[in-house]
Amino acid sequence: MSQLTYLFRSAPHGNSAGREGVDALLAASAYCEDITVLFVGDGVYQLLLGQEPSGILSKDYAPMLKLFDLYDIEQVFVCSDSLSERGLAQADLVIAAEALSTDQLKAKLQQAGKLLSF
Numbered sequence: 001m002s003q004l005t006y007l008f009r010s011a012p013h014g015n016s017a018g019r020e021g022v023d024a025l026l027a028a029s030a031y032c033e034d035i036t037v038l039f040v041g042d043g044v045y046q047l048l049l050g051q052e053p054s055g056i057l058s059k060d061y062a063p064m065l066k067l068f069d070l071y072d073i074e075q076v077f078v079c080s081d082s083l084s085e086r087g088l089a090q091a092d093l094v095i096a097a098e099a100l101s102t103d104q105l106k107a108k109l110q111q112a113g114k115l116l117s118f
Helices: 017-028 041-047 080-085 102-110
Strands: 004-008 035-039 075-079 098-100 114-117
Touching: 004 017, 004 041, 004 102, 017 035, 035 041, 035 102, 041 075, 041 080, 075 080, 075 102, 080 098, 098 102
Parallel strands: 004 035, 004 114, 035 075, 075 098
Antiparallel strands: none
16 A cells, blocks of 8 residues: 555544544554654644543544554654644643644645545
8 A cells, every 4th residue: 555644634523533534544554554644723633632522522532642653653743833823832742743844744745645634
């Protein structure tokens, strides 16, 4: 299977896109070794520590993000501009993700073999 890039750009709760994206990502990791994960815009909220989605009757899938290492998903990036626009820092994130500028993320997107957006 060729290179896959997963782009998360929506907030984690209020729709199922984020959870479905993480499910698809973990499933694809069994078939593809070259996976890149990008969190941009409101997608950075997916990585936020201390979420309590049970209050809105939603499933907490943040623990699934911690499985990235176990599934050998190592290329995880977050938009530094998106973090700063939302008053967040890397210390606020549930997993380690390399911070990239918007221009660096655009370059990653141009390198994508197949792009899946959530």
